[in-house]
Amino acid sequence: RRHPKFKIHFARLGEPTLNPATPEALRRLAAEWGGPGLTASISTVAPDAPAAEACLEEMREIKDRLYDGGRFQLQFSAHSTDEAVRRTVMRARPWSLERMADYGRRWWRQGDRKVTLNFALAPDQPLEPAIAARIFDPERFLIKITPVNPTRAAEANGAARQWREPPADIAAASAGLRARGFEVILSPSTVEEVEAATSCGQLWSRALRDEARAGLRADRAEGGCYVVPATMPGKARLWMADIARFKPRGEPLRPAKAGLIVVDLIDFFVDRNSPAYMPQSRAAVLGAVRLVEAFRASGRPVFFVRHAHRDPALDGGLMTQWWAKVCRDGRSESRVTAALAPRPGETVLRKTRYSAFSNPRLAPALRAAGVEDAVICGLATNLCVESTARAAFDLGVRTFVPADATVAHDEALHLGALRSLAQGFSRVSLSDDIVAALSASPAKIH
Numbered sequence: 165r166r167h168p169k170f171k172i173h174f175a176r177l178g179e180p181t182l183n184p185a186t187p188e189a190l191r192r193l194a195a196e197w198g199g200p201g202l203t204a205s206i207s208t209v210a211p212d213a214p215a216a217e218a219c220l221e222e223m224r225e226i227k228d229r230l231y232d233g234g235r236f237q238l239q240f241s242a243h244s245t246d247e248a249v250r251r252t253v254m255r256a257r258p259w260s261l262e263r264m265a266d267y268g269r270r271w272w273r274q275g276d277r278k279v280t281l282n283f284a285l286a287p288d289q290p291l292e293p294a295i296a297a298r299i300f301d302p303e304r305f306l307i308k309i310t311p312v313n314p315t316r317a318a319e320a321n322g323a324a325r326q327w328r329e330p331p332a333d334i335a336a337a338s339a340g341l342r343a344r345g346f347e348v349i350l351s352p353s354t355v356e357e358v359e360a361a362t363s364c365g366q367l368w369s370r371a372l373r374d375e376a377r378a379g380l381r382a383d384r385a386e387g388g389c390y391v392v393p394a395t396m397p398g399k400a401r402l403w404m405a406d407i408a409r410f411k412p413r414g415e416p417l418r419p420a421k422a423g424l425i426v427v428d429l430i431d432f433f434v435d436r437n438s439p440a441y442m443p444q445s446r447a448a449v450l451g452a453v454r455l456v457e458a459f460r461a462s463g464r465p466v467f468f469v470r471h472a473h474r475d476p477a478l479d480g481g482l483m484t485q486w487w488a489k490v491c492r493d494g495r496s497e498s499r500v501t502a503a504l505a506p507r508p509g510e511t512v513l514r515k516t517r518y519s520a521f522s523n524p525r526l527a528p529a530l531r532a533a534g535v536e537d538a539v540i541c542g543l544a545t546n547l548c549v550e551s552t553a554r555a556a557f558d559l560g561v562r563t564f565v566p567a568d569a570t571v572a573h574d575e576a577l578h579l580g581a582l583r584s585l586a587q588g589f590s591r592v593s594l595s596d597d598i599v600a601a602l603s604a605s606p607a608k609i610h
Contacts (some may be wrong), residue, residue, distance in 0.1 A: 170197065175207035175239075179256065181216040187223060194230035205237040207282070210259040210267075224271055238271060239280040239308075240264050245295040253289070253323075265299045272304040278347065279305050285334060286312045286323035293340030302345035309334055310351045328352050389443040390575040396447040399575075400568035400594055403582055407567075410586035417564055417591075417601045423535030424459045424466045426452055426504060427520055427542030427549055432471075432491040434501040440489050444571040445543060449503055451569030451595045452541045456504055458599040465533040468512045469520040471548065472498035479516045518551035527559055537562045539598055540590075541569035546581035557589035566595040 172193060174180040190204055206223060210216065227236040242261065244250050250258060259267070268279040281300065283291050296307065312325045325331075330338060330350055338348045391399050429452055432438050434445045459466050472493035476484045484490055491498050493514060506512050513523045520526055520540075530538065538561050540552050549570050553563040565585050572578035586592040 169203070170199070170201045171203040171205060173205040173207070175205070179209060179211060179216070180206055181208045181219040181223075182211060182213065184215075184219070186219060187226060190223065190226050191230065194226075198230070200233075200235075202231075203235045203237060204231055205239065207239040207241065209241045209254055209256055210264060211256040212259055213256075220267065220271075227271075227276075228273070232275065234275055234277045237277045237280065238268075239282055240268075242281045242283055243285070244283070244289050245292045245299075246290045249289060253286070261295075261299050265301070265305075268304055269301065278303075280349075281305055281307050282310065283307065284310045284312050286325055289323075291334075291337045293337060293344055293346075296341060296346070297344040300346075302347070306347040306349065307341055308349040308351055309338060326352075390578075391444050391447045391571060393447045393450045396450065396568050403567045403579055404592070404594065406579060407582055407586040407592055410583070410592075412586070412591045414562060414591070417539070417598060418537050419462060419464065419602050421534060421536040422459070422462075422464050422602065423530060423533055423538055424455055424464070425520055425526075425538050425540045425542075425552060426456065426466065426468045426500070427540060427552055428469065428471050428544075429501050429504055429542045430470045430472070430491065430497065431499055431501050432497040433543050435497065438497055440491070442543065442571065442573065448541065448543060448569055448571045449501060451566055453503055454595050454599060455539065455541055455566065455569055458602045459539075460507070462602040464602070465535065466506075466510050467520075467526065467529060468500050468504070468506050468510065469515055469523065469526065469542075469552075470498060470500060470512065471516065472514050473516055481517065483516065518548045519555040520548070520552040521555035521559065527561075530561060535561070537564060539564045539566065541566055541595075543571060544577070545570045545572040546577045546584075547572070550581045550585060553585055553590045563590040564598065565590045565592050566598055567592055569595050 174186060174189075180186045186206070193202065193204060204227075208216070208220070210220075223238075227238075241254070241258075242250070242264070243253055245261065247260060250261075264281075272279060281296075285291060291309070309330070311327050312323050327334070330352075334350070338350060341348050429445070429449055432440050433442045434449060435441060436443075456466055470491075472491045473479050473483075474493045476490050476492075480490060500506055500512065511529050513520070513526055513529075515523045538556050540549055540556070540563055542549055545565075549565065553565060556563045563585075565582070567582055570578075572581060582592050
């Protein structure tokens with residue numbers, strides 16, 4: 165509020181006039197961050213759609229009421245003075261230039277900023293000063309000319325055009341526009357912007373390339389995956405046979421005292437586009453979904469724990485020495501995966517160490533919910549799941565680990581962890597057994 169200039173630019177996130185949240189965002193900005201330095205800016209292609217026109221009218225009312233004194237900037241993406249060219253280069257059917265001019269006359273009032281006409285000019289894309297002067301009033305409109313950044317689509321269509329000093333045709337158009345009374349802004353991308361891929365469209369293009377690379381990595385990883393949803397039932401029976409020599413101790417699961425802890429089933433490990441993607445996680449998610457549904461149906465609590473660092477330099481500890489990639493809090497990768505989305509009122513905790521109990525809020529939350537038997541599922545069996553089970557054991561909480569709702573980076577690590585759990589401090593079972601116990605079936609936990 166105290167800064168002399170605070171500009172919020174609604175652009176590069178889809179068409180703002182087709183997003184019903186845009187007007188409300190403008191109102192909230194004015195209410196929560198309003199001050200003499202606040203300026204809002206909307207960039208639009210002006211789609212020929214009733215919803216877009218209604219949104220623009222609503223924004224005009226907001227501008228007049230909440231952003232007076234030139235604190236609102238409207239920008240139209242014009243791109244050419246040739247209507248046929250405009251319809252070719254713009255995916256959405258845009259308003260005609262005449263319609264933009266008519267709306268601009270209604271939009272602008274004394275004291276407002278001029279409406280900006282953006283022209284990102286590809287080679288042979290005309291900008292005729294005489295046509296612009298015939299349609300637009302220089303008292304209400306200014307013109308901004310930019311390059312066409314090297315996005316994937318622009319390069320594929322031969323439309324990319326970068327410049328630091330305006331080429332001859334752009335210099336001539338600029339001179340002609342100024343001669344007709346227009347204020348003209350030439351806004352080339354800097355070399356640094358282009359190389360960093362921060363210019364309009366480049367981030368999306370880079371994201372698509374990264375997604376394609378991630379998909380190839382995921383395909384290769386899945387080719388060597390030791391378990392997938394279809395093979396999990398058979399694999400789990402083999403694992404249970406292997407650990408049968410370890411005699412379980414204590415009572416079977418007590419549904420009235422049971423709670424479910426879901427460990428690290430987050431997009432960092434589950435999303436195919438993540439660099440830390442574990443393809444076997446899909447099999448664990450399938451088992452976890454059944455458990456979550458069963459616990460919810462029985463009225464017993466579910467606790468979600470996700471591993472995410474806010475600042476690895478401060479909260480990473482030895483984790484950052486051990487792992488090249490760590491999950492960052494606040495990014496989409498740190499969310500509990502959509503198939504297991506927590507419901508309102510369910511506990512979601514963040515951790516920065518292997519054990520879920522490294523978050524000091526978990527143990528009191530279990531006690532408050534009357535949980536003495538904790539079912540633990542998720543990732544990875546030999547790391548966070550086993551560490552959580554060990555910590556629970558030391559705290560006097562009995563643990564139950566479903567072999568088919570947890571996975572490790574390879575089968576040897578997974579089976580080794582199941583053996584360790586079964587021998588020392590957990591009852592290892594199948595998800596079906598736990599679901600049956602919760603529904604008061606005669607089935608027993610191993």
